[in-house]
Amino acid sequence: MTHSIDVAARAIAAAGTEIRTVSGAFGPLSIEGHFDEVIAAAAVVEQVRDARDWSPDGIVIACFGDPGLDGAREASDAPVLGIAEAAFHAASMVATGFSVVTTMSRTCIIAEHLVQRYGFGRACRGIHGTDIPVLELEDCNGETFEQMVQVAEQALERDRSGAIVLGCAGMASACQTMQQRLGVPVIDGVAAAVTFAQALATLKVGTSKRGDYARPLPKAYVGWRGWD
Amino acid sequence: MTHSIDVAARAIAAAGTEIRTVSGAFGPLSIEGHFDEVIAAAAVVEQVRDARDWSPDGIVIACFGDPGLDGAREASDAPVLGIAEAAFHAASMVATGFSVVTTMSRTCIIAEHLVQRYGFGRACRGIHGTDIPVLELEDCNGETFEQMVQVAEQALERDRSGAIVLGCAGMASACQTMQQRLGVPVIDGVAAAVTFAQALATLKVGTSKRGDYARPLPKAYVGWRGWD
Amino acid sequence: MTHSIDVAARAIAAAGTEIRTVSGAFGPLSIEGHFDEVIAAAAVVEQVRDARDWSPDGIVIACFGDPGLDGAREASDAPVLGIAEAAFHAASMVATGFSVVTTMSRTCIIAEHLVQRYGFGRACRGIHGTDIPVLELEDCNGETFEQMVQVAEQALERDRSGAIVLGCAGMASACQTMQQRLGVPVIDGVAAAVTFAQALATLKVGTSKRGDYARPLPKAYVGWRGWD
Amino acid sequence: MTHSIDVAARAIAAAGTEIRTVSGAFGPLSIEGHFDEVIAAAAVVEQVRDARDWSPDGIVIACFGDPGLDGAREASDAPVLGIAEAAFHAASMVATGFSVVTTMSRTCIIAEHLVQRYGFGRACRGIHGTDIPVLELEDCNGETFEQMVQVAEQALERDRSGAIVLGCAGMASACQTMQQRLGVPVIDGVAAAVTFAQALATLKVGTSKRGDYARPLPKAYVGWRGWD
Amino acid sequence: MTHSIDVAARAIAAAGTEIRTVSGAFGPLSIEGHFDEVIAAAAVVEQVRDARDWSPDGIVIACFGDPGLDGAREASDAPVLGIAEAAFHAASMVATGFSVVTTMSRTCIIAEHLVQRYGFGRACRGIHGTDIPVLELEDCNGETFEQMVQVAEQALERDRSGAIVLGCAGMASACQTMQQRLGVPVIDGVAAAVTFAQALATLKVGTSKRGDYARPLPKAYVGWRGWD
Amino acid sequence: MTHSIDVAARAIAAAGTEIRTVSGAFGPLSIEGHFDEVIAAAAVVEQVRDARDWSPDGIVIACFGDPGLDGAREASDAPVLGIAEAAFHAASMVATGFSVVTTMSRTCIIAEHLVQRYGFGRACRGIHGTDIPVLELEDCNGETFEQMVQVAEQALERDRSGAIVLGCAGMASACQTMQQRLGVPVIDGVAAAVTFAQALATLKVGTSKRGDYARPLPKAYVGWRGWD
Incomplete structure (x- = not known):
């Protein structure tokens, strides 16, 4: 992976x-x-x-x-x-609505929480589990790929979406092939x-050091080396 | 603590x-x-x-x-x-709006994220940092207490709130005294x-084991004992 | 009842x-x-x-x-x-999402308004009418019970929910049996x-008497004994 | 009144x-x-x-x-x-944002609940209590009127609003005079x-009789004549 | 047209x-x-x-x-x-929820953006394309009319709606007939x-000239006569 | 410009x-x-x-x-x-909350509508007009610059923001200098x-041609050359 x-x-x-x-x-x-x-x-x-x-x-x-x-x-x-964040941003720049195709159905809620937290609640029209275990994606053979294509096509139709976000780093290698197959933008978050x-x-823009992203306060840690 | x-x-x-x-x-x-x-x-x-x-x-x-x-x-x-969750629930049962009095201003955003995530966005009318370091709360002496009271009184006024949530486990011991002082419900999350x-x-109700709260999948962990 | x-x-x-x-x-x-x-x-x-x-x-x-x-x-x-409020709070403590099984479909909107008002818009994933009249629930016999179970099972599936809220005080007696049958937390609001x-x-916490829950203003009433 | x-x-x-x-x-x-x-x-x-x-x-x-x-x-x-509903609709047709000037501060929450329920959460930028008792509005003399004007002017400024909604039926008689004085649309809900x-x-459009606004179900009432 | x-x-x-x-x-x-x-x-x-x-x-x-x-x-x-705005306001006055029946599916997103912008996100329960081209509505013959009725009936059922909004000025002539046919309020935006x-x-209320609706600033325009 | x-x-x-x-x-x-x-x-x-x-x-x-x-x-x-869109995306990647410093106060509502439409309602904590006319920004001399810095500093303080978005293409030249002065990320939308x-x-990702961003339908235009 x-x-x-x-x-x-x-x-x-x-x-x-x-x-x-x-x-x-x-x-x-x-x-x-x-x-x-x-x-x-x-x-x-x-x-x-x-x-x-x-x-x-x-x-x-x-x-x-x-x-x-x-x-x-x-x-x-x-x-x-x-x-996830990067993929959502990219998808919202090229389509009014997008769908996420991810791995286990039980992890859809994690993506859903991120969607809400980041403000993509209206742009993201659906999160769909393929129930392919993450580690099976490593050698994304023909069968696994077809399964992903099928879920993506259904998602585009049901959600009236214009783009697909791949919901796992393990899907990266399939991105360009899937984009050609589906005829819509397909976004891999790693890229x-x-x-x-x-x-x-x-842009010479770094993480803000004012407010809650300021460097961690120096502090004693137990059982783990802290920030200092 | x-x-x-x-x-x-x-x-x-x-x-x-x-x-x-x-x-x-x-x-x-x-x-x-x-x-x-x-x-x-x-x-x-x-x-x-x-x-x-x-x-x-x-x-x-x-x-x-x-x-x-x-x-x-x-x-x-x-x-x-x-x-935090428990305190928000309790406060929303006894007041239309409540305010949170917490420790460092930079951690207010953590409480704000929870408020949004749990759905208390309208009930919670303000989150106020006292900038008292957490570990100073342990011996919550007169001065620290007065500082908390002052921030709470301002919060009630500005936010038009009817209750106060104490935003740190370390504030628990001050809860009853503060309630008497302020004349409104004061909620300590631990209690x-x-x-x-x-x-x-x-109620004989446990955590749901259907969906995303089902027990963790058995899985190899590196450098840490996993679920199994 | x-x-x-x-x-x-x-x-x-x-x-x-x-x-x-x-x-x-x-x-x-x-x-x-x-x-x-x-x-x-x-x-x-x-x-x-x-x-x-x-x-x-x-x-x-x-x-x-x-x-x-x-x-x-x-x-x-x-x-x-x-x-309703109590049941929503309890359900949100044990599942990421819950479904409501209630009586007449036309009253679903009342529950929906409460869900929005209380902030459970994301936690509550569906409100389902069984179209069993309220007074028929009193002797919740086998057939009525099976109807409720069926609606609840469909709700869990369609809404991807992890818990069921019973949307009528008259359903209280069925709560424990239904929980055993469905294998998920089932919440009766009365309990x-x-x-x-x-x-x-x-917690020694009462209704806030500051703000809009302060005691009613003394006032003349016509045709009904007011607050005084 | x-x-x-x-x-x-x-x-x-x-x-x-x-x-x-x-x-x-x-x-x-x-x-x-x-x-x-x-x-x-x-x-x-x-x-x-x-x-x-x-x-x-x-x-x-x-x-x-x-x-x-x-x-x-x-x-x-x-x-x-x-x-209230009618006034919110009218105000949203002539200004991007409006403010409500009402009576007792403690009733602001009632207007706020309506604003949220009806979907005017962004259009309504503030709800301001004058703390004039409702029954004193009946003879809306110079002093009461000036008090209302002052609260309205502050509301326009602070809320960056373009219109005022009068938050009490008792304010109706002051509407036109206030509109001339403030130079912005002032909406009386009765009118x-x-x-x-x-x-x-x-438009020959009545209340929908399909769904939750269908006529009340025939039903026994105790101590009060019901729908039938 | x-x-x-x-x-x-x-x-x-x-x-x-x-x-x-x-x-x-x-x-x-x-x-x-x-x-x-x-x-x-x-x-x-x-x-x-x-x-x-x-x-x-x-x-x-x-x-x-x-x-x-x-x-x-x-x-x-x-x-x-x-x-669109006028139709949404009217529909929300006679039904808890309404559905929009419009022309091309690809323009549904325009209506959806308006719905969100105006605050009718909860009242509007669905926007449905008939895929009838706008200019074919001009002579709204039997077949076109039946197609609109069918989409409207499905919308009422699926969306649990109580009223229909006609999503095109070209549908105005069909409004009263459709209302009789469907038995629910049907709103034509022009009327x-x-x-x-x-x-x-x-009401003697005009567009607010305070704030963002104030008259356009005098300004040089190129290739088009500006405001002045 | x-x-x-x-x-x-x-x-x-x-x-x-x-x-x-x-x-x-x-x-x-x-x-x-x-x-x-x-x-x-x-x-x-x-x-x-x-x-x-x-x-x-x-x-x-x-x-x-x-x-x-x-x-x-x-x-x-x-x-x-x-x-605007690009600047909001960038700011949300480096700070939990950001503030916009723009030109005329009356145009703040345009930025606010975009913020809502794009989903940055929580990340964007304030939009502040400097009331500097757009065309005066062209030669952004010392005085104009100081005015912008002052508004930005107040915005960071009041909004508890961690980054500044410059709300006008004409402010681009001031971006790096302002970033050094304020000590937080300052985002120019053009860059x-x-x-x-x-x-x-x-990423080889273009605008989606499925759905509402598909090419315009061929169509007769009057007084202007259309898409064809």
Whole structure:
């Protein structure tokens, strides 16, 4: 999974961009529920804390639930983008309404919470589970691909949508093929987040350090190295 | 802090109720930002996972940001209540509008996100930071108390509110005194959550195991013991 | 109807609690529309006015439309809970989304207005009429029960809900059986309201007397004894 | 009060229109809180029930809280308009944002609930209490008028509003003078409701009898003559 | 089209009202998309600018997308009403929920944007395209009429609506017949807007000239005569 | 104005990008109200129609009201971005809340409508007019700049915002200096829109041609060359 995300990021990044893909030091092999998400979020902010040592110009959280996004922004002066967030922004720029095609039905609620939180409640017209387990997406063969196409076509029809958002980092490799097949914009969040992070770097705009994204307060931690 | 929460919980629990107050195995000594919150959430779900061994009838997450609430509900058959959530519910039962008096201004946004997520956007008319650090609340002396009263009185006036929600578990001991002083209902989330958890136990209602709160899927974890 | 409500309330109340169940002095035998509701609301606030004589510690309005709730709160220093409100609160504590199973389809709009007013617009995913007349619920025999179960099962499926709220006081007796049958939390508002009223009494929190719930202004009434 | 409403209605009605102004058979002399409102609503639907005998072409509920509006619509085939509702509609047709100037501050919440319920949440930018008791409006002398003008001017400024809605039937007589004084549209709900009721009659559009506004179900009532 | 709008307006206007129906000097013969809409809006405000010469007491924009409404209000002291807006207001006065039956499915989004902007998001329960081209409505023969009736009947059922709004000025002539056929209020926006404009004229209320509807600032225009 | 927009766009575009800056063939010299906006929108879609001849990879509408955005998207296969939209997206990626500093107070409502329409209702915490006429921004001298800084500082304080959006294309040249002065991210929409358009081109994502953004229907136009 980490490898295919790395491939997707390198494929889209501007020439000369250095990409470093890191995995959390602890956590689940895939995120398919709230419990997994909470642990992954902690692993994410730990990586962001450690990234201070090499000062990236932008950070992408490559999981569709955007785990730990606010905490990561506190811990970073550079812009931080979640891939769900980035995909929603991109889709809303090219269609009045879009649909999300994701993995397990039980995780639809995570995407729904993000949609509401980010303000895409009207642009996002439906979130559809394929019930393909995340780890089966890694080798996205013909059958899995056809299943995704079918759910996407139904979503476009039922939701009157004009674009599809792929609701899992593991779907990145299928993006261009699916776009040709469906004839509508198909957005992969990994690629979207990388290009938007580069856009923000070009704009010389970092994460605001005024207000709730100011650096974490220095503080004693137990059993874990904190911010300091 | 853990001790004063324990005192507050025991003071309100029905006769015969066994209260166990546990701290996370890792994490910050206080939660004053998104970064702290993310780590605390992981520590919370770990405790809830381990609580399977002794099957509590109800679980209370005694931090006003309700860290890890959804993950904890996945991991528990018994009802799980956050203290922010419980306080909002209680306040909305006794006043048309309420105001929150909390600690650091920068954490107001965490409460605001919860308010929106839980649907209290109209009932909650204002969230006010006192900028008293969490750990100073432990010995809530006269000066600290007066500062809280002053912020609460201004909030009632400006927000046209009818009740006050205390936005930190550390404020629990001041609750009754403040209610007498202000002449309006003052809600401490720890007490509210304990009584509501008991109400749900009386109703024989547990956390739904259908849909997104179903038990976590069995899954390999790296560097941390997962659900299994 | 009044008798079965009394039974449901006594069954759930804490030991030593005195329960008094009163009917309005005037009004319809059942509430199945806006017109009935308006008259019932007046009968409710009259009872609450008269309850001053015996100072209850909490008041429950045992009709799913919560008729006269705001007026009753003005007229009471003790907490006042509607059973729709209480059921929504309880359901939102144990499931991300819930569905309401109620009586006549034409009264669904009353529940929908309450859902919006109370802020449960996202948590409540559907309101479903069984078109069983209210008074037929009194002897909730096998056939009526099966009809309710069927509507509830469809609601869980279509709405992707995790819990069921029973949308009529007359359904109280079926609650536990239905919960076992459906395998999800089933909430009866009468029981929920009684336990929450007790929770508020334990918290020593009454209806706010500041703002719009302050006692009614002394005032001349024609043809009806007013507040004084 | 009833007399001045009658005057306002006759002044605006089309030539040849018969106006009948009736008071409730029971209830408070003025409505200044939820309790009064609940009783007044019952008195209103009783009058609407009795109006079947003389089949009016339109009905106006001349109290700014629109008490009993839904119940009245069930009980009437002709259109029924509340004066708050009518005033909000009219104001939104001539200004992007409007402010409400009403009587007691404690009743602002009633107007706020209506604003939300009817969908004017963005158009209505503020609701301002003058704390003039309703019955003092009857002889709206110079001092009372100046007080209303002052609150209205502050409201226009603070809310960036373009129009004023008068939040009490008792303010009707001051409407034209205030409009000249303020230089912005000033809407009196009684006049607005009468003209809109006439517009609907011209359109040959009555209250829908499909769905929740269908006539009340025949039903036994206790202590009060029901619908039949 | 312009002729049939003229007929509809004259049929409903009060005796003695002078009706002038004008077409834009440029623009599409029908509006069936955003592109057409933008051009039509410019043609509308040009006509409103020129109408200053003959000072109408009220202006109706007789296209269901309400093109140029805000600009027209800036350019007019008299009230200006769009027919979509007027129809939504009227429908919400006689039914708790209504459905819109319009022409091309692709223009539903224009109506949806208006619904949200005007605050009818809860009252409007569905917008349904018949995919009848606008210009075919002119001779609304039996077949076209039956198609509209069928879509309307399905809409009432699926949306649980109590009234129908006709989503095109070209449907005006079918309004009364459809109302008889469906047995629910059917609203034609042209007629609704004319009666509401007359209501506002009766109320002596014009477009607010304070704030964003104040007359346009004097300003140099290139290639088009501006406001001056 | 057109020249300074051209400079801002070229400064931020990737190496090798060809920038063509065009003005409308007709319309106001500046946009300071709804009336100006409607005419400008028509001029915009005309330019987009004509741009088919040279097939740009992306189109930016460089006016903060995003005039004609939906119409332009219909008329273009390439992505189209408004500068208000782009600025809101960028700001929401680096701060929890942002404030807009714009020109005339009377145009704040235009920005407010966009904020609501695009879903930034919670992220955008305030829109503040400086009442500097648009054309005075062209030579943004010391005094004008100080005025903008002052309004921005007050906005950050009052709105508890973490970033500033510049609400006029004419403010572009001041962006970097203001960012240094204020110490928070300051977003110029022209630069934001250019970088986002490049991001979408990199993603190989164009405007959806399914649904309401499909190419305009072929159609007769009067007095203006239509789409064909």
